[in-house]
Amino acid sequence: MKSRWMSFLVPFLAVMVSLLIAAVIILSIGENPLKAYGAMIRGAVGSRLSWADNITKMTSLLLTGLAVGFGFRAGVFNIGAEGQMAMGGIMAVTVGLSLGNVPPAIAIPVTIVAGMAGGAFWASIAGWLKAKTGAHEVISTIMLNWIAYHITNYLVAGPFAVGAGVPKSPEIAQSAQLPALLTVQASSIPSSILIAIVAAIVIYIILEKTTTGYEVKSVGFNPYAAEYGGISISKNIVLTMAISGALAGLAGALEVMSVHHRIFGAFTSDRGFDGITIALIGQNNPIGIIFAAFLISSLRSGSNAMQTIGVPDDIIVVIQGIIIFFVAADRIIRTWIMKASQLGKKKSPITLQGGEEE
Amino acid sequence: MNWLEAIFTAFTSPLFYKLTILSALPLIFAGIGGVYSEITGVTNIALEGIMKLGAFTGVAFTFLTGNPWLGLLLGMLGGLILSFLHAYVSIEWSANQIVSATALILIAQGFTGFLMRPIFGQEGQTDFVSKIPTVKIEAIQNIPFIGEIFGEISSFFYIAILVIIGSWFLLYKTPLGLRMRSVGENPRAADTLGVNVKAIRYFGVLMSGVLAALGGMYLALGDIGQFQEQMPAGKGFIALAAMILGNWNPIGTMWAALLFGAAEAMNIQLQTLMVLPSEIKALLNLLPFVLTLIVVGGFVGRTRAPAADGVPYEKE
Numbered sequence: 001m002k003s004r005w006m007s008f009l010v011p012f013l014a015v016m017v018s019l020l021i022a023a024v025i026i027l028s029i030g031e032n033p034l035k036a037y038g039a040m041i042r043g044a045v046g047s048r049l050s051w052a053d054n055i056t057k058m059t060s061l062l063l064t065g066l067a068v069g070f071g072f073r074a075g076v077f078n079i080g081a082e083g084q085m086a087m088g089g090i091m092a093v094t095v096g097l098s099l100g101n102v103p104p105a106i107a108i109p110v111t112i113v114a115g116m117a118g119g120a121f122w123a124s125i126a127g128w129l130k131a132k133t134g135a136h137e138v139i140s141t142i143m144l145n146w147i148a149y150h151i152t153n154y155l156v157a158g159p160f161a162v163g164a165g166v167p168k169s170p171e172i173a174q175s176a177q178l179p180a181l182l183t184v185q186a187s188s189i190p191s192s193i194l195i196a197i198v199a200a201i202v203i204y205i206i207l208e209k210t211t212t213g214y215e216v217k218s219v220g221f222n223p224y225a226a227e228y229g230g231i232s233i234s235k236n237i238v239l240t241m242a243i244s245g246a247l248a249g250l251a252g253a254l255e256v257m258s259v260h261h262r263i264f265g266a267f268t269s270d271r272g273f274d275g276i277t278i279a280l281i282g283q284n285n286p287i288g289i290i291f292a293a294f295l296i297s298s299l300r301s302g303s304n305a306m307q308t309i310g311v312p313d314d315i316i317v318v319i320q321g322i323i324i325f326f327v328a329a330d331r332i333i334r335t336w337i338m339k340a341s342q343l344g345k346k347k348s349p350i351t352l353q354g355g356e357e358e
Numbered sequence: 359m360n361w362l363e364a365i366f367t368a369f370t371s372p373l374f375y376k377l378t379i380l381s382a383l384p385l386i387f388a389g390i391g392g393v394y395s396e397i398t399g400v401t402n403i404a405l406e407g408i409m410k411l412g413a414f415t416g417v418a419f420t421f422l423t424g425n426p427w428l429g430l431l432l433g434m435l436g437g438l439i440l441s442f443l444h445a446y447v448s449i450e451w452s453a454n455q456i457v458s459a460t461a462l463i464l465i466a467q468g469f470t471g472f473l474m475r476p477i478f479g480q481e482g483q484t485d486f487v488s489k490i491p492t493v494k495i496e497a498i499q500n501i502p503f504i505g506e507i508f509g510e511i512s513s514f515f516y517i518a519i520l521v522i523i524g525s526w527f528l529l530y531k532t533p534l535g536l537r538m539r540s541v542g543e544n545p546r547a548a549d550t551l552g553v554n555v556k557a558i559r560y561f562g563v564l565m566s567g568v569l570a571a572l573g574g575m576y577l578a579l580g581d582i583g584q585f586q587e588q589m590p591a592g593k594g595f596i597a598l599a600a601m602i603l604g605n606w607n608p609i610g611t612m613w614a615a616l617l618f619g620a621a622e623a624m625n626i627q628l629q630t631l632m633v634l635p636s637e638i639k640a641l642l643n644l645l646p647f648v649l650t651l652i653v654v655g656g657f658v659g660r661t662r663a664p665a666a667d668g669v670p671y672e673k674e
């Protein structure tokens with residue numbers, strides 16, 4: 001089996017198996033899984049409104065997926081996209097609030113850069129700690145997630161607080177808001193999706209065509225060999241974290257600039273964590289991540305519709321968990337594929353070797 | 359009351375020390391659970407998820423059976439089953455252990471959320487159920503200061519003492535403990551000497567599941583008597599930090615957990631002793647997380663993980 005096919009088949013089968021297991025779970029609470037999945041598909045792509053919702057969700061998911069995936073390529077497990085996205089949002093609001101008299105041509109890029117810098121700074125703390133002291137990035141990024149969460153709560157209840165009801169910040173200046181790409185009835189497709197896709201292409205180019213990308217990948221592939229080859233591991237870890245965090249920060253900035261125009265507590269709503277699933281399904285390939293982000297945004301937008309027919313939307317999180325589980329244990333699936341491909345060609349013994357090729 | 363007064367009052371009141379111990383309990387259970395798993399060579403960053411599923415299972419079965427001790431037992435079984443998944447793919451299929459553990463965290467989160475409505479008819483938090491009772495010892499109660507801390511305290515406190523001493527004894531004073539440590543340091547050498555590497559690793563990971571579930575259940579069945587969706591709010595990861603700071607040793611983990619417990623206790627004390635606006639309370643909640651970050655960043659170089667921690671072992 002060619003490795004290009006494997007890197008598509010493994011996540012595909014992981015998704016299929018997890019949908020099957022989830023179907024059994026849905027059955028166990030006495031609901032009809034076919035009806036549930038039907039509602040989910042209609043909720044995700046069944047109408048123009050659902051498409052708009054889906055693509056809005058996809059924008060930030062694509063970026064957090066890229067953030068996590070880029071880290072994976074360098075062997076860094078950045079599960080702090082949640083906190084970096086929050087920091088991106090906070091910075092975008094801080095800057096965006098004061099840009100009333102600045103034309104959009106300047107205000108928009110400035111706000112975007114502020115958000116990216118916020119995310120990059122936040123992730124660099126974990127990168128720096130890992131490079132300096134060997135602190136595992138999983139623990140430090142999780143702590144930074146909580147710290148960012150509490151800082152957001154502090155800002156929207158204190159210095160930024162505006163209005164009554166849910167603690168929230170004021171809206172950023174009109175000139176820093178991103179216009180809609182297309183308006184469909186009440187809902188609209190944000191132009192931020194274009195920025196996210198451009199980011200995916202840029203990351204693809206960085207990884208495949210530049211020296212930085214080569215260094216990042218070689219550190220991820222074999223840090224000892226990379227260091228022997230003259231590549232500084234600690235510099236690369238900090239750099240990788242900064243780029244990864246900038247992508248998550250961009251997700252936060254775009255969320256502020258094109259959807260809510262403000263921040264509130266927990267406005268990142270677990271999208272940083274969804275990035276892990278997306279990176280793994282997309283096999284850390286920026287182009288694969290675009291499709292994976294669409295898959296997860298479809299599951300997320302579809303889950304609301306499923307909720308209305310009595311299936312709790314938490315089933316989506318279970319599905320994501322099972323997908324990740326099978327991606328981690330990809331050897332299980334590879335063994336299935338090998339067995340299946342041997343079943344078809346039992347008579348020719350030569351294919352046996354071919355099945356293991358990667 | 360100003361800051362200095364409040365901090366001084368906290369340090370001199372027995373309540374602060376009691377809160378320190380109680381806040382440390384979930385970290386002690388989960389942290390020592392982490393020791394069991396990592397000392398045999400399997401990283402388990404899923405403690406957070408196992409705590410959550412354990413807490414939910416414990417509350418759900420207490421709700422269904424009316425008996426919190428039965429709930430506790432079945433909650434431990436829940437943790438065991440969840441950690442089995444991690445053990446199976448890590449040990450049999452050389453899975454990436456960080457990725458697999460991340461899957462467990464999501465599965466635990468999804469499952470508890472999914473089952474909340476069918477079982478309790480509501481989301482966010484469950485009904486209140488009977489708690490695991492506290493233990494009252496009058497002889498201790500009569501001692502000044504000490505009596506106010508230990509006179510009446512959660513049963514989990516005594517379970518924790520058993521776990522701490524028992525684990526230390528098991529790991530350092532028994533042949534099984536020696537095998538566990540050798541499997542975590544050099545599985546190939548252990549294998550050559552006839553140690554069943556797989557079996558030892560299964561034991562380590564499954565124990566981490568049972569203990570992390572206990573930690574989660576202290577929060578639910580020992581402390582407030584209900585399960586809340588945002589539980590355990592990062593404590594599984596703080597427990598990992600306690601394990602690292604404690605140098606992968608049950609006694610060390612206990613001391614580290616008490617340090618993090620003190621940060622949490624100080625947070626609670628300051629919020630009750632001082633009249634604070636809500637935004638300042640949000641900032642005070644940062645205390646345990648900032649402390650963890652500093653500790654993990656500052657101390658990691660000075661502690662050493664088992665050599666084979668996180669490395670799959672395959673027979674040649």
